[in-house]
Amino acid sequence: xxxxxxxxxxxxxxxxxxxxxxxxxxxxxxxxxxxxxxxxxxxxxxxxxxxxxxxxxxxxxxxxxxxxxxxxxxxxxxxxxxxxxxxxxxxxxxxxxxxxxxxxxxxxxxxxxxxxxxxxxxxxxxxxxxxxxxxxxxxxxxxxxxxxxxxxxxxxxxxxxxxxxxxxxxxxxxxxxxxxxxxxxxxxxxxxxxxxxxxxxxxxxx
Amino acid sequence: xxxxxxxxxxxxxxxxxxxxxxxxxxxxxxxxxxxxxxxxxxxxxxxxxxxxxxxxxxxxxxxxxxxxxxxxxxxxxxxxxxxxxxxxxxxxxxxxxxxxxxxxxxxxxxxxxxxxxxxxxxxxxxxxxxxxxxxxxxxxxxxxxxxxxxxxxxxxxxxxxxxxxxxxxxxxxxxxxxxxxxxxxxxxxxxxxxxxxxxxxxxxxxxxxxxxxxxxxxxxxxxxxxxxxxxxxxxxxxxxxxxxxxxxxxxxxxxxxxxxxxxxxxxxxxxxxxxxxxxxxxxxxxxxxxxxxxxxxxxxxxxxxxxxx
Numbered sequence: 001x002x003x004x005x006x007x008x009x010x011x012x013x014x015x016x017x018x019x020x021x022x023x024x025x026x027x028x029x030x031x032x033x034x035x036x037x038x039x040x041x042x043x044x045x046x047x048x049x050x051x052x053x054x055x056x057x058x059x060x061x062x063x064x065x066x067x068x069x070x071x072x073x074x075x076x077x078x079x080x081x082x083x084x085x086x087x088x089x090x091x092x093x094x095x096x097x098x099x100x101x102x103x104x105x106x107x108x109x110x111x112x113x114x115x116x117x118x119x120x121x122x123x124x125x126x127x128x129x130x131x132x133x134x135x136x137x138x139x140x141x142x143x144x145x146x147x148x149x150x151x152x153x154x155x156x157x158x159x160x161x162x163x164x165x166x167x168x169x170x171x172x173x174x175x176x177x178x179x180x181x182x183x184x185x186x187x188x189x190x191x192x193x194x195x196x197x198x199x200x201x202x203x204x205x206x
Numbered sequence: 207x208x209x210x211x212x213x214x215x216x217x218x219x220x221x222x223x224x225x226x227x228x229x230x231x232x233x234x235x236x237x238x239x240x241x242x243x244x245x246x247x248x249x250x251x252x253x254x255x256x257x258x259x260x261x262x263x264x265x266x267x268x269x270x271x272x273x274x275x276x277x278x279x280x281x282x283x284x285x286x287x288x289x290x291x292x293x294x295x296x297x298x299x300x301x302x303x304x305x306x307x308x309x310x311x312x313x314x315x316x317x318x319x320x321x322x323x324x325x326x327x328x329x330x331x332x333x334x335x336x337x338x339x340x341x342x343x344x345x346x347x348x349x350x351x352x353x354x355x356x357x358x359x360x361x362x363x364x365x366x367x368x369x370x371x372x373x374x375x376x377x378x379x380x381x382x383x384x385x386x387x388x389x390x391x392x393x394x395x396x397x398x399x400x401x402x403x404x405x406x407x408x409x410x411x412x413x414x415x416x417x418x419x420x421x422x423x424x425x426x427x428x429x430x431x432x433x434x435x436x437x438x439x440x441x442x443x444x445x446x447x448x449x450x451x452x453x454x455x456x457x458x459x460x461x462x463x464x465x466x467x468x469x470x471x472x473x474x475x476x477x478x479x480x481x482x483x484x485x486x487x488x489x490x491x492x493x494x495x496x497x498x499x500x501x502x503x504x505x506x507x508x509x510x511x512x513x514x515x
Contacts, residue, residue, distance in 0.1 A: 155289075155302075158296055163299065163300065163303040165289070165299060165302045165306060166286055166306055167286055167290045167302075168286060168287075168482075
């Protein structure tokens with residue numbers, strides 16, 4: 001049942017959104033990786049998952065906001081069962097580690113997909129990254145962080161609209177990066193953000 | 207359903223069988239990497255032709271409604287490719303939504319129910335006025351003129367112009383209208399194929415490297431003359447005399463050439479090589495129907511004014 005629904009979901013996303021993968025800086029492989037992408041629409045998670053080749057997709061678990069994806073049984077079913085999402089508390093109670101579920105997923109041998117902006121942007125600019133990605137890079141120094149730029153998604157379903165414009169989106173995967181020894185948090189976050197921004201350059205397209 | 211239609215489709219299938227066989231032979235002979243790449247691309251094109259002929263031929267054989275539905279889908283995919291590459295702003299969102307889900311279906315619906323008068327002014331007049339009006343409500347005036355022009359160009363090229371191919375089915379010329387559509391598509395597409403083949407065989411002088419890196423003077427002349435010759439020989443599908451068929455084929459070929467050229471210029475402007483990835487070896491739908499966008503309205507109007515009842 002879940003296999004069928006997730007297969008159907010991925011197929012539908014590919015049909016409606018295109019969700020073409022453009023592997024610019026690395027090739028798809030089944031190594032454990034941390035994919036991090038810009039965030040501008042509710043379809044972002046689905047689009048990246050659909051763009052990944054099936055063997056890689058099976059090993060990859062997206063992070064999803066608990067307050068949105070856990071809010072109704074249908075959303076929870078899609079997130080937890082179909083996409084095997086890791087639900088993250090965006091406003092964690094003091095003293096708890098919000099990254100613990102992601103850490104467990106990585107320790108379990110899975111790749112993860114995160115959106116370091118934390119919330120959906122307006123698609124015009126990429127917001128400052130939150131520090132979670134830096135923490136993960138420190139806890140998993142031997143795991144590649146792969147920048148992903150989702151092109152066009154903000155034009156398909158922008159924040160504040162319910163009208164879908166059926167243009168096709170592309171997920172561009174850039175060159176992997178890792179935190180340099182002793183690198184400051186701010187410098188690393190800026191470097192990671194620049195890696196995503198660089199993929200947005202239209203000049204390097206196609 | 208006519209005998210002639212079957213003969214034409216069988217003839218095209220026979221040509222494709224020969225093309226496929228040639229492709230197999232060339233594949234075996236090619237040894238250099240560059241030649242291999244060319245042959246590989248050629249064979250991908252031939253395979254894509256098979257799919258296109260089966261889909262298009264099937265729709266035409268099944269009748270008017272399926273043909274119009276097929277062109278509705280082609281326009282939809284072409285418009286989608288257009289907007290995937292053309293930048294838009296948040297303020298254009300509603301206009302784009304209306305282009306895809308209101309203007310496009312309504313335009314083809316007018317064709318389907320045979321309302322030619324409204325069909326011919328709906329996009330150039332009403333979409334032209336209403337879409338920018340709706341866009342003003344978003345309050346974003348940045349590049350407003352250019353953005354409105356892009357919305358209109360997208361519809362004119364991918365919907366309005368293309369729809370004049372299935373609109374041929376409305377015409378009463380005394381013969382089966384489906385054959386006019388087949389005639390147009392055969393001449394337009396063969397002109398592209400001949401230009402490609404002559405260009406590969408004899409091409410020396412580049413026509414306009416800034417717009418198209420592969421179009422050559424030799425390819426254009428050879429392709430145009432070959433397509434006009436075929437168009438003249440096929441006059442039996444149409445109400446035209448051989449001489450008229452030659453003249454009309456010449457117009458189709460020149461229009462088709464400029465259709466490809468204008469759409470290439472837009473692609474270069476948008477810094478893209480192809481419109482899409484749907485058809486292997488051909489790029490997207492818009493790469494395949496670029497010549498048709500310009501040739502279809504001209505062929506339709508010539509036929510309508512001089513040969514239709």
